[in-house]
Amino acid sequence: MSVFQRDLVDLVPVVRAYAHVVTRSSSDADDLLQDTLEKAWCAREQFQPGTSMKAWLFTILRNSHHNQWRRSRRIVEDPNGEHAATLHSEASQGWRAEFGxxxxxxxxxxxxxxxxxxxxxxxxxxxxxxxxxxxxxxxxQSRVRRARQRLADELDSVPIRTPDQCRAAAGGR
Structure with missing residues (x-):
């Protein structure tokens, strides 16, 4: 395990606690923590060794929280689902439905x-x-094996095609 990975794993409880403070909700805090860790992992090359990883993670968390808050302001309330029903459209490509x-x-x-x-x-x-x-x-290892087997069993009745196979079946479009 690299130093970056070890430090990231070691800071998870501290970042989770900060996420709870920021969101005031356990489930929202866990979502925000996951988002923060994913962004940190994807940007690990941008982290400068010798600087504070804790501060770096808190900055990512804070920015993610602000972005989520800005996005949430644009959400349309639709408790009965009437607005959503008007927006329904069929999948334009078969593989999207299979991916779903x-x-x-x-x-x-x-x-x-x-x-x-x-x-x-x-x-x-x-x-x-x-x-x-x-x-x-x-x-x-056991969990992964069981998960793969369960997915294979569940999806066995539904033939899964790749995007390339779908294009080929549609005549190369």
Missing amino acids: DVLTAIARLEPASRDALLLITVRLSYEEAAVVCESPLRSV
Whole structure:
């Protein structure tokens, strides 16, 4: 594990606490924490060693929170779903609907298995995923295996095609 990864994992409780203070909501804080960690991981090359990672993460968290707040001001209240019903349109490409089936199946996985599978999917090693999940290596491996099997079983009845296969079936458009 790199120094960056170790420091990032070590700061998760502090960043989570700050997210709770900023959002005043446990579920919103967890979403904000996840968003912050994802952005930090994607921008890890921009972090300057020797500077405060804590301050860097807090800045990312604060900016993410402000951006979410700005976006939320544009949300239209639609408690009965009437406005949303007028916006409905069919998927323009078949693979989008199939991709939706995959996402739905992933969402149905139990949280521990889903987290382990997604960490492996984004190319973390099993050892790194075990550290992030705070679980033994064998547990993470087992969760990923079960998650893959459940997805395969659930999606077996629905043929999944790649975007290239969909284009080929449509005549190369």
